[in-house]
Amino acid sequence: MSPETAVQSTVIRAVFFGSGSFAVPILDALVAVPGIRVEAVVSAPDRPVGRKAIVTPTPVTARARELGLAVLQPARVRRPEAVAEITALAPDVVVLADYGQLIPRALLDLPPRGFLNLHPSELPRWRGAAPIPATLLAGDERSAVTLMVVTEAMDEGPIVATAPLAILPDDTAVTLEERAASVAGELLRRALPEWLAGGMTARPQPSEGVTLTRPLRREDGLLNVCGDAESLARQVRAYQPWPGSYVETPAGRLVVWRGSAEPGGPGEDGLLIAHADGLAISTVAGLLVLQEIQLAGKRRMTGAELRRGYPGLLGKHVG
DSSP, X not given: OOHHHHHHTSOEEEEEEEOSGGGHHHHHHHHHSTTEEEEEEEOOOOEEETTTTEEEOOHHHHHHHHTTOOEEOOSOTTSXXXXXXXXXXXXXXXXXXXXXXXXXXXXXXSOTTOEEEEESSOTTTTEESOHHHHHHHTTOSXXXXXXXXXXXXXXXXXXXXXXXXXXXXXXXXXXXXXXHHHHHHHHHHHHHHHHHTTOOOOBOOOSSSOOEEOOOOGGGGBOOTTSOHHHHHHHHHHTTTTTOOEEEETTEEEEEEEEEEEOOOSOOTTEEEEETTEEEEEOSSSEEEEEEEEETTSOOBOHHHHHHHOGGGTTOBOO
């Protein structure tokens, strides 16, 4: 009997935990697994978004409602009333991705067929809250998506399966996350039937190569112009859309939406110089060419447009 046939022979009750965009294709994949019935989706509460503070559901909540699934949105999943509500669903298996809260032991022990997580890194590298930005910041040449068993320790659970994730030279956190989500959905579709049928065994993570990430903060976006241009260009790609990357200039904060590293220097740290018809920031190793930028309160523009509109910035230090 194939794994899919084994799953189809009995209905498997599933609960999905997720909030961010990364989790949406994974929810779609779970719904599509033969023999799975998603009893409910657990996501973060709706929150005010934007300058107008419009109350907005998470991407997962919005997708779950489109699919006609029940949605639970506890502010704290550890609270007894949240644990009781989820326990009452009696799930056989739970799948989690990009949820945003630690799961209490009472829920981890609940599903007899496991509490599984999809994580966008090649564990044990880049455990924690920001694996995709960390992957790009480090200049990693390859990555993976990991299907793992959730434990109380952050991303330390045994590995069920992995799938390779290519990193392209111009990837941003946005494009790499989109591709990671697609890979994660396909990994779940492939591996979950075999896992549920007992055809897979989780293996402990290696003790070597462990690296950790933390949640990003607004101040992380400040570009360290004392660094080299290649590192700055990686940061610009890694910190999209948040916290973004920026420098302070005499004309105000300058957000760098797109930039590239080119040979040059050694120059003065953080000096705005002419580059072709545009602008670049000089570093001790190379130039950060400013391709798309935005002064505070202004529209996005090219380096050439900024140079024409603010010629006084040439030769000024930023930081």
